Amino acid sequence: MTDWGNSHYVGICKGVMRQITDAEILDLTHNISPYNVREAMYILDRSVDYFPEKTVFLIVVDFGVGTARKAIAVETDKYYFVAPDNGILTLVLERHIPRKIVDLVNKKYHFGTSRTFHGRDIFSPAAAYITKGIFDELGTRLPNYATLPYRKAHLTPNGAYGEVAYFDRFGNIETNIPFSWIAEKDAVKINVGKKTYEVPVVETYADVDEGELLVHEDSTGYVEIAVNKGIAREKLKCFEGNELEILF
Amino acid sequence: MTDWGNSHYVGICKGVMRQITDAEILDLTHNISPYNVREAMYILDRSVDYFPEKTVFLIVVDFGVGTARKAIAVETDKYYFVAPDNGILTLVLERHIPRKIVDLVNKKYHFGTSRTFHGRDIFSPAAAYITKGIFDELGTRLPNYATLPYRKAHLTPNGAYGEVAYFDRFGNIETNIPFSWIAEKDAVKINVGKKTYEVPVVETYADVDEGELLVHEDSTGYVEIAVNKGIAREKLKCFEGNELEILF
Amino acid sequence: MTDWGNSHYVGICKGVMRQITDAEILDLTHNISPYNVREAMYILDRSVDYFPEKTVFLIVVDFGVGTARKAIAVETDKYYFVAPDNGILTLVLERHIPRKIVDLVNKKYHFGTSRTFHGRDIFSPAAAYITKGIFDELGTRLPNYATLPYRKAHLTPNGAYGEVAYFDRFGNIETNIPFSWIAEKDAVKINVGKKTYEVPVVETYADVDEGELLVHEDSTGYVEIAVNKGIAREKLKCFEGNELEILF
Structure with missing residues (x-):
């Protein structure tokens, strides 16, 4: 799930993942409005429960690339999530309680070092490694994750x-x-x-x-x-x- | 094949199918003009013969969701079709003669009960079950299907x-x-x-x-x-x- | 990689390939500007290295369909490329030196005979046959390929x-x-x-x-x-x- 439209950035990330894992790659959507974390938060929350257990959700809607926001992976009872730590997981993690959160700082599991394309260099490889059973090794444990304020109904x-x-x-x-x-x-x-x-x-x-x-x-x-x-x-x-x- | 663009509705339907079957999912196109059953009828007819035998075509171009139009599955010598019964199969079934038509009323094989998203709740699960050899069980036999009037060349x-x-x-x-x-x-x-x-x-x-x-x-x-x-x-x-x- | 958007032409080509091979099909992008060979040349060059060895790249950005431009397949140390011989491979073949170039003239490995849809009839089947180990048989050897003039940095x-x-x-x-x-x-x-x-x-x-x-x-x-x-x-x-x- 990204805000990249159907550009070659999507294809490149699939190529990176395919070098690491044979797991199937399905597109949820790449039509999130650019940088619209709130929209992505809601659409993700309304979509995940239609996917099989153990699905790894890779979400890159990220206005903060190059800033201090972390890149995280989250393990829950049913699913895994890999995303920028910008609040995008707020709703989905209310229902799927995190068991472990990892800050994706282990460069051994990165694919490159660009400051502007973390989707390719950090998020995609992390999602691919998770399908191979690698999780704790991806970085250091975090006690918490960022949330986006919203008005509960x-x-x-x-x-x-x-x-x-x-x-x-x-x-x-x-x-x-x-x-x-x-x-x-x-x-x-x-x-x-x-x-x-x-x-x-x-x-x-x-x-x-x-x-x-x-x-x-x-x-x-x-x-x-x-x-x-x-x-x-x-x-x-x-x-x-x-x-x-x-x-x- | 849908008129949904590349929205998360497409991704959700794939998630639903993936909970039922491991069969490969290929996108024919999601760029049909919204609700344009005639366009979809022609494009489907001009596309199917490029696909392998036993392909299950899942088609959701549906102005009648929530109305009395039926949801049907059709078995032919070469292919299967799952679609709203709104005439969209008119041309393709002239060449691929139906052997069986089923009205998809068996709720056991539905995924949910929304009135507005039959693509997710009725059509996608039916297509997925057909890849597992389940057909007759999906509903009751129909003698015929709806056709769209058109001027034969x-x-x-x-x-x-x-x-x-x-x-x-x-x-x-x-x-x-x-x-x-x-x-x-x-x-x-x-x-x-x-x-x-x-x-x-x-x-x-x-x-x-x-x-x-x-x-x-x-x-x-x-x-x-x-x-x-x-x-x-x-x-x-x-x-x-x-x-x-x-x-x- | 094409300039067809997400039309049914993309789906048809996948259906053709699926009749020949079980190899996985990934989309790099279909959003190249129509007929823009220069853009495609650059984007291809900036994308290929993220894909696994032995990937077959199928590229159809082709203003010359129906003209004398050839349809070619290229084998390099790491990858295969199938494309119109219109200069689109200029940059990528500077880094991945061709071992063999074949002019795709062997009709036995074509799928149809249209003058206007070589993507379906010539390029897609060739890419599919390459995944099955068929290369030399696709046509006659060529000593060289077309290049697009550009200003090297x-x-x-x-x-x-x-x-x-x-x-x-x-x-x-x-x-x-x-x-x-x-x-x-x-x-x-x-x-x-x-x-x-x-x-x-x-x-x-x-x-x-x-x-x-x-x-x-x-x-x-x-x-x-x-x-x-x-x-x-x-x-x-x-x-x-x-x-x-x-x-x-």
Whole structure:
């Protein structure tokens, strides 16, 4: 999982891994918006549970290459994760509790020494070595990992509270509020970015007029805010991480 | 084959399949225009014969998720197909005659229960189980499948008749008329969208002036209508499925 | 490696190869700019060394399909290459010296006979047969291969000389001048396209004001010319292959 599009950087990292391991390499996605750690955090969290046990997730969405942020590998009961220590694992590690965290400082398991392409030189080789049973040797143990602050969803009798998680490629607003919390409502009030909107709760886009707002259930069970044939992101002028209130 | 671009939806479906089967997963394309069943129907038909026997084709181009359209699996002499029953298999099943069609209603072989992501929950697991020899168990037998109406190509002494199949990413017009039917002509008259155009039959774009129409052979042997350094789709203002007459 | 994007042409070629060989197929990239042989030449050269020995590189960036340019396969000490003979291998074969070059004329090892899709009909099957140990049989021996003229980088006490290699997707200018040659400088003079620019040598984009030029090291060790939050390609109005002087 990267923000590199389908560039040769992806191919190079696969070549590096293939020099170390025969394990199968599957692409989760390379279409994360550039440097968008919050989007990657949410999409990773909504994707991992569809993969087999012992999968090693290699995640490179990294605005901090060349800075002091660490490169880490994490072992959990079910999966392994290799990523920059920039908060990208925040959500996924709430559900998959770390057993071991390693700071990937052992140069013996690096592939090169560039300051700008840690995906190739540090992250990819680490992921490949993990498939061979090498983990502790990759570096030194860490007690903890970086987290990204976010607003946890919660429910009260008056409403559901959470945040703007990310935008999909159509500008639909993805949230971290479970749809089941509002499924029984016909319409809700949405407070976001200092404004309030009255929005119907529907099944599909076509249930409202063109240009009108709607909320419905996305494919992973969360509330999605959309505009029929329009761009919700522009209509609501909100940003990722914005506070979101859905009042009943 | 999907219309999802290179999003994490593709990766998730591969993860689901990998929990069921070790069979190799190849991407045909995920760049079908969103919801464009006609385009997918043509591209699938022009692609399958390059794949080995026993290939299971998993196709999710589906404007009807959540509606009454069925999810089906089809067994033919050479291949298997798993797709929404929305006509997308029309062309390919004219050449590869169905031996068995199954309505994928057996929940034992589903992966989840979302109303909006049947690719993950119904189609992907079905394709994976077929690689393990499971077919009849996936649901109940169907006598037939849905077809998309289209204008079959035919030839008369006066001309060749067919339809606008789809547009490629440059706006070139792909047709369902075999190029061999017009290969001996120097120029033809094209009737489409109530207008008539005089068009030379050439080998490459550069054989006409910039902005001029041409017809030539596409890579699968059909007539392609193009504009040298231009967009044929806009110049001819036609639509997919439009009747097309090429008069001699 | 192709310039086809993620279209079904890529999938079809994989299907063809899979009918011949079980060897693993990895994508290097399909995002080369259409017909841009110079860009492909540089990117290939900067990618191959990350792949295991005996890798067969299949490269189809080909403005000459249907013309007299040959289709070739090349054996070197470490790798195999299958590509149109249009200069695309110029750089990579300077470092990996050819042992054998074959003109892929043996129709027994072709898959079809189209004039417009040699990727499917000639290049893909050849790459697949090479993984099975078939090489000499693919055609007739050639004494040489086509090269693309380019300006080799060289260093004098006054400056470093080379060319504009290609543009990345952000419009940054990639060069063929090793960054180590200018790493100790604080600023340089760049002559390109008949104009001269004073440019600081920095570590990251943010080290200059928005809209200002900078040079820094790219991920493969070469000089990259960029504009902080801007498009260097437009600011410098230069082209691929342009002469480039970096004066001290």
